[in-house]
Amino acid sequence: MTVSKKPVAAQHSDDLSPPTLADFSEMVARFYDGPLAQEPSWKGSLEAVRNFFHANYAVSISRIPTSPGRSRTMSHITYSGVQNVPDVNEFYNENFYAIDLFVNLPQDKAFTAQDFVSEEEWEKNAFYQQFLAPMDVFHVLGVDMCTADGGGCQIRICRPKSAPNFSQQDKEYLELLVVHMKRCVELHAKQYETQSTNQLFASVIDRLMFGSIILDQYGFVLRQNKIAEDTIARKDGLSITSGKVHALMERDNKELQTLITNALAVHSGDQPNIVQALSISRPQGDCPLGILVRNVTAESWVEGDRKAAVAILFRDPLCAVETSHEAVRRLFGFTPAEAGLAMILADGKTLDDAAAELGVSMNTVRTHLKSMFLKTGTTRQTDLVRMILGSVATIY
Numbered sequence: 001m002t003v004s005k006k007p008v009a010a011q012h013s014d015d016l017s018p019p020t021l022a023d024f025s026e027m028v029a030r031f032y033d034g035p036l037a038q039e040p041s042w043k044g045s046l047e048a049v050r051n052f053f054h055a056n057y058a059v060s061i062s063r064i065p066t067s068p069g070r071s072r073t074m075s076h077i078t079y080s081g082v083q084n085v086p087d088v089n090e091f092y093n094e095n096f097y098a099i100d101l102f103v104n105l106p107q108d109k110a111f112t113a114q115d116f117v118s119e120e121e122w123e124k125n126a127f128y129q130q131f132l133a134p135m136d137v138f139h140v141l142g143v144d145m146c147t148a149d150g151g152g153c154q155i156r157i158c159r160p161k162s163a164p165n166f167s168q169q170d171k172e173y174l175e176l177l178v179v180h181m182k183r184c185v186e187l188h189a190k191q192y193e194t195q196s197t198n199q200l201f202a203s204v205i206d207r208l209m210f211g212s213i214i215l216d217q218y219g220f221v222l223r224q225n226k227i228a229e230d231t232i233a234r235k236d237g238l239s240i241t242s243g244k245v246h247a248l249m250e251r252d253n254k255e256l257q258t259l260i261t262n263a264l265a266v267h268s269g270d271q272p273n274i275v276q277a278l279s280i281s282r283p284q285g286d287c288p289l290g291i292l293v294r295n296v297t298a299e300s301w302v303e304g305d306r307k308a309a310v311a312i313l314f315r316d317p318l319c320a321v322e323t324s325h326e327a328v329r330r331l332f333g334f335t336p337a338e339a340g341l342a343m344i345l346a347d348g349k350t351l352d353d354a355a356a357e358l359g360v361s362m363n364t365v366r367t368h369l370k371s372m373f374l375k376t377g378t379t380r381q382t383d384l385v386r387m388i389l390g391s392v393a394t395i396y
Helices: 021-036 043-052 088-095 119-124 126-135 168-207 226-233 250-268 325-332 336-346 351-358 362-376 381-389
Strands: 002-005 057-065 073-080 139-146 152-159 211-216 221-224 238-241 244-247 275-280 289-295 308-315
Touching (some): 043 057, 119 126, 139 168, 152 168, 221 226, 226 238, 244 250, 250 275, 250 308, 325 336, 351 362, 362 381
Parallel strands (some): 002 073
Antiparallel strands (some): 002 057, 057 073, 057 152, 211 221, 275 289, 289 308
16 A cells, blocks of 8 residues: 555635646656656655645555455555554554455546445444544545556545545546556556566676677767676776777777767668677787677667667676576586586686695596586586586576
């Protein structure tokens, strides 16, 4: 449940200024702005609802099934600005869900308590007396809605007994708001899914030890991952000058800028996607950095000053991919000792190195290796290492 609450003084009908179209527009805008904030939240949206309807509480309730096939639900209650209120979620679910009049109502239809019971009956109602009255709530305006993906949400707007009841116009405004709320919830869900997917693939790139630099449509750096930041800081073949990526060696830089220009041209036009490769020299004479430059597919409907246009991916060929000891053990059925040996070999080290690092004899290392051959169906150390590095252990 989400609650926005601000103590209000006793109000009378002549105290409530009628809302304007601009007021309604501002309230709707707050719903669309909420999920886009740095820390997405519905609290600001509910505060706008509370102000628009001259309420002391605005509440959002998400119904969560307790188990598949059961109609009994738990309610997650979100709120903002409430003072001296107990743990509303636990308090409501344990004590008052079963006697709440406003459960399983018709969808998208605004209601007040007096649509179900008379004012006299409402004053005697256990839900009102035990749950609402202690929080200075008497008048309730609400609506239930169901989104396209089956999610459920209820809005409850409350006023104290000293304030006038909600009007027919209030109901109509709330029903208009529901249309926008549904769209907002669905957009938020899609945005969350996209962000989660992006974070997942970004973590995979990091686990595989790839540097990643994203350029905007003007060729300026938009963002980069930690590996890229470290490489740039060391001036290990690449640098960023005046916001743009450069290779340290002049000949390499000339070719790199050509590849970036090509990718930018594809991004802004209707040409097929391109992926270009380049080898970048490094000052210390180490193995060159292998670099891929490709365009990022443009979306014509996306607005904004800066959009992702080019991706630069690179990897140090001498940098070992990290593997998870636990993942290697589980994937191949190795013992802890065998998994430790597997990780050392996957790091490019020899059996002698492994014996020294593990503090065991060469005979023990060879015994472990034979057992690992049997468990993986391999017969050579190179095949074993290739199997480990090609498994999901590297992204665990």
